[in-house]
Amino acid sequence: MSQVKQTALPRNIAPRRMPWKLYMRRYGTLYLLLIVPIAFFLLFRYTPMSYILLAFKKNNILVPPWQVPWVKNNGFDWFIKAFKDRSFQTALYNTIFLNLLDLIVGMPMPIMMALLLNELAFPKYKRVTQTVLYLPHFLSWVIISGITLRLFGTHDGIINKLLGTEIPFVSSENNWRATYIFLGIWKECGWNTIIYLAALTGISPELYEAAEVDGASRWRKIWHITLPGIRSTIVVLLIMNLGHILGSEFDRPFTLSNKLVEGASKTISIFVYERGIMGQQYALSTAVGLFQSVVCVIFLLISNALAKKFGERGIW
Amino acid sequence: MKKILALVLALAMIATLGITSAFAEDDFVDGKFTTPHKITVEIFERPNDGNSDVTSNPFATYIKEGMLERYNVEVEFKPEGRWDEANDIPNLLADGKAADVSYTYNSGAVVSYASMIDANGNPGIIDLTPYLEQYKDQLGDLITLLGSEENLYYDQDPVTGATYMLEAIKPDLSRITAFIRKDWLDALGLAVPTTEEEFYNCLVAFRDNAEKLLGADASKMIPYSTSTDIGWRNDLLSISKVAEDISDEALFVYGYDDRHLLYPGYKEGIRVLNKWYNEGLVWKDFGEHTDSTDEDNLMKAGYVGAFMHNWDYPYRNGEDSIANNLKRNVGENAEYIPIDCFKNDAGITRKYVGSPVGSDRKIFLPSTNKEVLASLLYINFISSQDVITFLQTGKEGVNYELTPEGAYKNLGATGEWIMNSGMNIDYTMTLNGYHLGDATDATLALAYPGIEPEMITLAHEYGYSNYRIAKHFNVGVIESETEVGGSLTSKRDELLTKAVTASVEDFDKVYDQYMADYMSIGGEDIINERIEKLQEVYGITFEK
Known part of the structure; x- marks a missing residue:
């Protein structure tokens, strides 16, 4: 090991050892170009973040938050209020539950779909199939919710009429969760295959040829070449999804919900909408948003560390 | 000298400017x-x-x-x-x-x-x-x-x-009126209902005679329709269970919700609706629908026997009104007539309406x-x-x-x-x-094209007959009410929808459980603050 270290890159290539002036002359333009995106992030991402302070202040948005007095309990009053609030507890539970279901059921689907598409022999058929699969992605949830009721209504829905049953797809909480997950997969599965299909093209055809020479079956090839070939992509996406475990979409649960299943469908985003926008509780909803972000960052860090431990590259 | 004069004039000018802008x-x-x-x-x-x-x-x-x-x-x-x-x-x-x-x-x-x-x-x-x-x-x-x-x-x-x-x-006190299909009553030889019991019997008759009334569409029969805004759409039945002698103070303390949810006795009205629902008298799918379009269409198509709504609901929107559509789809004699039949313990069709101010x-x-x-x-x-x-x-x-x-x-x-x-x-x-x-009044009656003015007058009258306006206690801002936003309204609709669609045995359990939720997310605080403010501002002690 120590030998390897000694025979590292020759000194003159290592940028650190390059005279500063020479380095800047060579790469200075790149740094100059970088100023624009950095300025963008500072101005539009970090400056607004100063308003996170509102989470610890009294509810007043007429003046900047640093001019507003702190709330009691060392500024943590809104957090305490939120956690004592039954509707927030339900929203938190629902958010985690629905996101976990999405992760467990929804994540393997595009991988399987990508593998299937990859195995298709006729390029034209493959292309048409792909396009058909992408299309639902472009429908908004508002439209899908309208279609959902026509399809899955307990008594008037087409599915129940065809089956001659009265299954409450959208009016019992557990069934609603299943419908919610199913619709999520239906809408996004095709679209999410894109990234896996891209990763699949990166696998060297020579590996498949070698496997063929060795007499490997189609299934063996998938298991020993294709899946390991896209493993790092899968891990990166898994980490990113875990980072969103407490994040919540608004339009999907909001439009698909109805009064019979609100116990399952009220997520944090709807809580924030009801309290923050409709009830002008800006400080409370900022606190909830901050909590969401902090938990997401923690999840991201943990999953990234785990990925590294298992020999993957992680996302940074 | 000129300089001083210029200075004085300039100062005078500035002073006048200041004065005029301060007293615009x-x-x-x-x-x-x-x-x-x-x-x-x-x-x-x-x-x-x-x-x-x-x-x-x-x-x-x-x-x-x-x-x-x-x-x-x-x-x-x-x-x-x-x-x-x-x-x-x-x-x-x-x-x-x-x-x-x-x-x-x-x-x-x-x-x-x-x-x-x-x-x-x-x-x-x-x-x-x-x-x-x-x-x-x-x-x-x-x-x-x-x-x-x-x-x-x-x-x-x-x-x-x-x-x-x-x-x-x-200025108009009229709020909610109940409507029933007159042609169906006639076809079954029923009188216009004047009590809750008679109303119930009509619904049962509609259900049992679906084939006669709707023929091939019998399976589409909806004796009584409602929406997830049960507080509005079932108000007359619910408030008929509120005691006639309820005090002004109680109306104030329990008056946060504009659908009267917190009025003592309200639950019993929902219990009745729950019973009807389980007997197949109420539109089965109302809970799944989030807007009124589908229900309106069912009324226009002639499948709905009775409902409660804004006093002019079937008549509004001119040619596109429910009443005019119903006539076109079903026949000239098909019509909704207003009724006034939900009586309280004193035998009065009491309406709790908002004050003109x-x-x-x-x-x-x-x-x-x-x-x-x-x-x-x-x-x-x-x-x-x-x-x-x-x-x-x-x-x-x-x-x-x-x-x-x-x-x-x-x-x-x-x-x-x-x-x-x-x-x-x-x-x-x-x-x-x-x-x-x-x-x-005469102008109002003529404001609905295609509808008999007498019908409008009657529906309007029933919407506020025997009305009572809750006394105005001005206690200033009630802090706990500003904090809840839309969450209590949303919880109320969830509570009522869940309770109505529960089985008869589970009704109490479901109602009480959701009511406990409603109370814990702000309902209780509001009631308590209203009691406190009543004491503070008016010196009135109110016992829950």
Whole structure:
């Protein structure tokens, strides 16, 4: 090991050892170009973040938050209020539950779909199939919710009429969760295959040829070449999804919900909408948003560390 | 010497400038500005077919010209979507872009912003008390419309004395009426129901005779329909279980929810609906539907036997009304008639209706308003009877024709003279409902094309027969109410929908469990604060 270290890159290539002036002359333009995106992030991402302070202040948005007095309990009053609030507890539970279901059921689907598409022999058929699969992605949830009721209504829905049953797809909480997950997969599965299909093209055809020479079956090839070939992509996406475990979409649960299943469908985003926008509780909803972000960052860090431990590259 | 003179003159000039800007009303002489002033005014906009531009149609022009002539004030209308306003108003206020004269049904937003203090130490909404005191003499028309000078201060905080809102008047007390299919009653030889029991028997008869009434469509029979807004759509049945001798204080303490959810006894009305639901008398799928389109279509198609709704619900929307569609789809004799049959323990069809003052929209001036007097003059102008009469009736021969009895018969104008909102209620900011003196009732009866005027009069009457208006206890802002936002309303609908669709055995369990939720997320705090405030301000002790 120590030998390897000694025979590292020759000194003159290592940028650190390059005279500063020479380095800047060579790469200075790149740094100059970088100023624009950095300025963008500072101005539009970090400056607004100063308003996170509102989470610890009294509810007043007429003046900047640093001019507003702190709330009691060392500024943590809104957090305490939120956690004592039954509707927030339900929203938190629902958010985690629905996101976990999405992760467990929804994540393997595009991988399987990508593998299937990859195995298709006729390029034209493959292309048409792909396009058909992408299309639902472009429908908004508002439209899908309208279609959902026509399809899955307990008594008037087409599915129940065809089956001659009265299954409450959208009016019992557990069934609603299943419908919610199913619709999520239906809408996004095709679209999410894109990234896996891209990763699949990166696998060297020579590996498949070698496997063929060795007499490997189609299934063996998938298991020993294709899946390991896209493993790092899968891990990166898994980490990113875990980072969103407490994040919540608004339009999907909001439009698909109805009064019979609100116990399952009220997520944090709807809580924030009801309290923050409709009830002008800006400080409370900022606190909830901050909590969401902090938990997401923690999840991201943990999953990234785990990925590294298992020999993957992680996302940074 | 010249220098000194120049200096003195310059100083004098600066001083006068300072004085004129500090007392901008100096140019207000004999009830009119001598120099032109300019204000912006919010106006609701509705997405109906054929509507005209709310900022420039003949009604808008009439107001603009009138204000210019009467007060030398130039008015610019700022349109705001009627169905988005409750959500938009907070955003506009946050952005400092709310119109100088704004109105909203979201009084919570006004209270919230009044409690926020800006950089100059002023609240986000202008406190009108000092201005009302100072300019009372200029507001005669407004005071006449409100009924008394006292009503100017209807929303005045009893402790701080601040008034952040003015009330719009809702002269019409009529609220909710029950309707039933007359042709079905006739076909089955049933009398028009006059009690809850008779009503129930009608529903059962509809259910059991579906084949006779609907033929091949028998499976589509819905004896009674409702929506997830059960509080509104089942109000008459629910409040018939409220004791006749309920006190004014109890009505106040349990009066947070505008659907009467917290009134003692309310649960029993929902229990009845739950029983009906389980007997197959109520539309099975109401819980799955989030808007009214499907239910309206079922009524229009002739599948619905009875329902409760706004007193004019089946008759509104002209040719496209439920009543007119029903006639076209089913036959000339198919019709919904109003009934009044839900009696309380004293045998009275008691209705708990909102007071003419205090139960409609609120008018407020945001702190960005620099023309308080001109704004108040606008509110006064829009409240004067000649302006109201013109805006509510329109142009003779185009919007109406006068009947021999002196009523204004609606001609259903289209084009630029169309009224985007019925009775132009969006323009008559301080008024929601006909205000035409003796012609009011007759005009109302003629306002629904294709419907017998007698039917309108009856439905209207049933909507407020035996009414009781809860006494107004002005206790100022109730803090816990400003915190809950839309969450209690949403929880209420969930509670009622869940309770109605539960099995009969589970009814109590479900109702009590959701009610406990409702109480824990703010309901309890509101009741307790109302009790405390009642004690504080009025010295009345209320026992729960």
